[in-house]
Amino acid sequence: MAPNLSLFSVNAILILSTDDSSRVLARYYSAPHPPTGTPANSTNYPGANPYPTLKDQKAFEKGLLEKTAKQTSDIILFDNKICVFKMESDVMLYVVGGADENEVLLYSVVLALRDSLNILLKSSVDKRTIVENYDLVSLAIDELVDDGIILETDPVIVASRVSRPPAQDMTTMKSIDLSEQGLLNAWEFGKRHLAERLRQGL
Numbered sequence: 001m002a003p004n005l006s007l008f009s010v011n012a013i014l015i016l017s018t019d020d021s022s023r024v025l026a027r028y029y030s031a032p033h034p035p036t037g038t039p040a041n042s043t044n045y046p047g048a049n050p051y052p053t054l055k056d057q058k059a060f061e062k063g064l065l066e067k068t069a070k071q072t073s074d075i076i077l078f079d080n081k082i083c084v085f086k087m088e089s090d091v092m093l094y095v096v097g098g099a100d101e102n103e104v105l106l107y108s109v110v111l112a113l114r115d116s117l118n119i120l121l122k123s124s125v126d127k128r129t130i131v132e133n134y135d136l137v138s139l140a141i142d143e144l145v146d147d148g149i150i151l152e153t154d155p156v157i158v159a160s161r162v163s164r165p166p167a168q169d170m171t172t173m174k175s176i177d178l179s180e181q182g183l184l185n186a187w188e189f190g191k192r193h194l195a196e197r198l199r200q201g202l
Helices: 054-068 103-120 127-132 134-144 155-162 167-174 180-201
Strands: 012-017 023-028 075-078 081-088 091-098
Touching (some): 012 054, 012 134, 023 054, 023 127, 023 134, 054 075, 054 081, 054 091, 091 103, 103 134, 127 134, 134 155
Antiparallel strands (some): 012 023, 012 091, 081 091
């Protein structure tokens, strides 16, 4: 068995704007379980977040965007990290992993992110649409990766888990009375129903 074998493989998922080099969305991960014997609050172990402060993160993101702006490939080694990326309209999607991480695995995550966003945002993946649908994008990333551990790489499954409820179901929600009187009526109805069921059980 390999030493320090772990499911942790993603250091960060970033969505950066190519127009003004700003951050649209960023998630940095630390390995959820540091190796045994690691001192508390230590950041000097494999899988620790290498960019703990906002200043470090911004510097890394700026350098990464400059490095990848004119690249023709989808993968680079930057700051001793493997960075796979995809350009979509005016944003860059990045998945960052350790130098010894499997590039194919990280690439499948960035493809799943791109394809699930295309499904969720109806092929309109740009900065404005991402900001307007920030909740869906954030949930999609959470479905892909949790604590740096890859959960799912099928974009159809990811999109189905985070998409909004169908419009026909929303019409029935509008008929529910959420006023104080409506809630009291629902409470009384539930109490009566429970009392009848208990009587029938006896």
